Amino acid sequence: MSSAILRQASAVARAASRSCAFSTSAVARKDxxxxxxxxxxKSYKPPPQPQDAHVGVVKNFQxxxxxxxxxxxTDLASELSAYDAAEPTLAASAKPAESEExxxxxxxxxxxxxxxxxxxAEAHH
Structure with missing residues (x-):
């Protein structure tokens, strides 16, 4: 009877160790x-930025x-009449100069x- 109890106890121990090993190892690794x-x-602290970090980079707005x-x-009527009386002038390059060649x-x-x-085309002999 003692051998049956030992076999049963070892089987229970193996089953317990297997179930505990699989369930706790994956959870333990994740955790x-x-x-x-x-x-x-949580322990990360960004480096402090100086208060005048913008000096030299940002210009003052004006x-x-x-x-x-x-x-x-002052005399708009006389200027308008002078404009109406003036002859229209054509552009200086209205007639392009012809080159001799x-x-x-x-x-x-x-x-x-x-x-x-x-x-x-002349025929070659």
Whole structure:
């Protein structure tokens, strides 16, 4: 009878040790990593930033000068009549200067080029 009790006790001990080993080892590993992470996270303190860290990086804001309102001429009627009486002027480069080498340009020269006979290629013997 004592051998039966010993076998039964050893079986119970093995079963208990197996169940405890599997259940506690996974939990213990998870808790160990989690605890280390939380401990490091709680103990982290960022380096202190100096109070004048922005000096030299940020410029002081200055408002731009206020624009001046346009001034109207004192004698507006005489300036308008002088403007109406003035002849309109064309741009200085309204008629481009023709170069001596290029000859006439424009539609007439293009049509003349199209109507001209093309020189025939000479046959090589």
């Amino acid at each position: 160990l990593v989690q605890e280390l992470y939380l401990k490091e996270l 408002h731009p000068p206020a624009p001046q309102p346009p001034t109207l001429p 290029s000859g006439p340009t424009g539609a007439e020269s293009f049509l003349a080029f199209l109507e001209a006979d093309e020189p025939k």
